[in-house]
Amino acid sequence: MARRPSACAVLACVAILAVAPACAMDLQEAYEAALLQDATTRAARAGLQASDERINQAKAQRYPSVSMSAGYQRNNLDRMQPNLLGQEVTVNDRYPSRNTTLTVRQPLYRKTIAVTIEQAQAQRNDVEAGLQKETQNLAVRVTEAYTQILFARDQLAFIDAQKAATSTQLDAALKQFAGGSGTRTDIDEAQARLDMALAQELEARQQQGFAQRQLALLINAPVSLAALRSLAVDLLTTWSPPSSSIEDWLTQAESRSPELGQLRARLETARLEVDKASAGHMPTLDAVAQWSRSDSENVTSPATRYLNRTIGVQLSVPLYSGGYVSAAMREAVARRIQAEELLEAARRDLALRITIEYRNVTEGRVRVAALEQAERSAERLAQSSRKSMHGGVRTLVDVFNADQKKAQAQRDLARARYEMLVAYVRLQALAGSDEGAGIAVVNRLLR
Structure with missing residues (x-):
């Protein structure tokens, strides 16, 4: 199991973030703060405490x-x-x-007392698995918010470069038109591209603000955009996910998935309810x-x-209760069958989701490599188009199209990198890995 941070350490981290939001905050620190500050996770912990007391209530029936x-x-x-x-x-x-x-x-x-105690323990297992599921989901939510901020920041950097190049081309088109060698079409084309870049910048800032707000709600503290660590592309280039096969992930999920753990506990509760109902005749x-x-x-x-x-x-x-006990037994048996089918449905759905995330990770690595090559090709195309325009072979529209392809390749590459990392964290969560295992791996790729 991953080491859980102490409450004092995490509270100190949150306090520092609140009073000095410019301090650097990596993904691990954000997750540790969210573990104590996220309301959904705290509610799950309170539910676990309540289930402990329910066990004590059930055991109390054995005493005088x-x-x-x-x-x-x-x-x-x-x-x-x-x-x-x-x-x-x-x-x-x-x-x-x-x-x-x-x-x-x-x-x-009293047979019902022994069954009630077992039921209370099964219900606690249900709640405990629910808490583990919430902490795993929290890792995914923190990673998604964190990487969305980083992606928006990268996208804004691409847009700034595109705006600078377009502004330069617009100035050149204006000068050429004033000198009599340019056309009005070149000016309109440059202005339209610049306006489009401004619209894309506004959209990217909105997405960044939403992700920033989402992360701030998770850690219950202000988030400074400058404080977040960036993705180390050179480390990501040499990083490769574990070589476990899809069968290994499915086997791990079968035994450790908190979703399946919850449903198994509910099935056990339903089975014990049948025993409790039959005890009505005892x-x-x-x-x-x-x-x-x-x-x-x-x-x-x-x-x-x-x-x-x-x-x-x-x-x-008990001699006769109007058929109540028999009806209760039939209801309990139907509930048990329902729990069995829900468990089987969840097992199949989980296998599908693990397969999807596994392919997102393994094939995502190949996709990132392909997009890196596409970015290099788009960069060479943009440079060649500018040189050809100066030589009179290409037009300004060709240069703008090449710049747009370059910016699109950069955005696709950045998105593919972050999506691959989020998929890896989600795969760890679905398979029931140790708490924060995926977070720790991704955090080592930040600079």
Whole structure:
């Protein structure tokens, strides 16, 4: 398992980011801060604590229960009885009465208690797997937000270079037109390309702002764009994902995937619900001890005090409940079948998603290499077009088209690099790897 950062260290990191957002923040630091600050993850941790208490509640049913009751009454008793002459007379008695009872009950045999304890443990396993799933998803969300910011920053750099080149060409076209050697078409073409670059710049800044806000919400602290570390292209060039086969990833996911772990725990809960429903036909046996004291509770002798002590066993045998137990069993069996089918459906869907992300990583590396070659070719085309334009062979439109191809190749290459890294983190999350394993690998590729 990956080492979880201490709470003090992460809180200190978040505090530093809040008061000094210009400090550098790599992907690992962002993820560690999000582990403590993300509301969804904290809610999952609270759910795990609640499930622990549910286990304690289930276990408490095995222990003795002690109850005490006390009562006080004011009695107004009218008695009709014959006197010495045989005449009926009414005698009114006013007196208080009191009673106190202490009962201790110890379950000796209740099948539902044992099943309830097992169910509570299975439900805790469900919640624990849910927490692991949230932390894995958090790694993907942090990586996506972080890389989207880096991609927008790269895209803005490409657009700035494109704007500078277009502005230079626009100035040259204006001068040539003023000197009588240029055309109005060249000016309009350069202006249209510059306006398009400005529109693309606005879109890229909007995307960057959204990703910046998303990351800030995850770590609950301001995010400085200048503080984020950039992707080290030279390190990425020599990096290659682990050589595990798709079968290895699927095997790992089968045993460690938090999604499948959740559904297995729910299937176990459903299976135990069948046992609990069948226990409705089973007898229960309790040991009961009782101590009671009563004063003036007998109308024939109001001034009498009783002190009673009893100890014994109590057997309860269910005979008939209108078919409730049978119906509950049929419902529990149907729920168990439902849980089995949901598990199988999730297993198939997970295999498909792992296959997709595996290919995004392995084939993404090949795609990045191809786009790197395409970028070099586009760069040479742009340079050749400018030289040819100066020699009178190419036009300004040809230069703009070559520059546009170069910018597109640069954007496609940058996007492919970040998508490959995000796919790698997502693959680690789907397969149930150690917490933050994908984050650590990607973080080493940042400068």
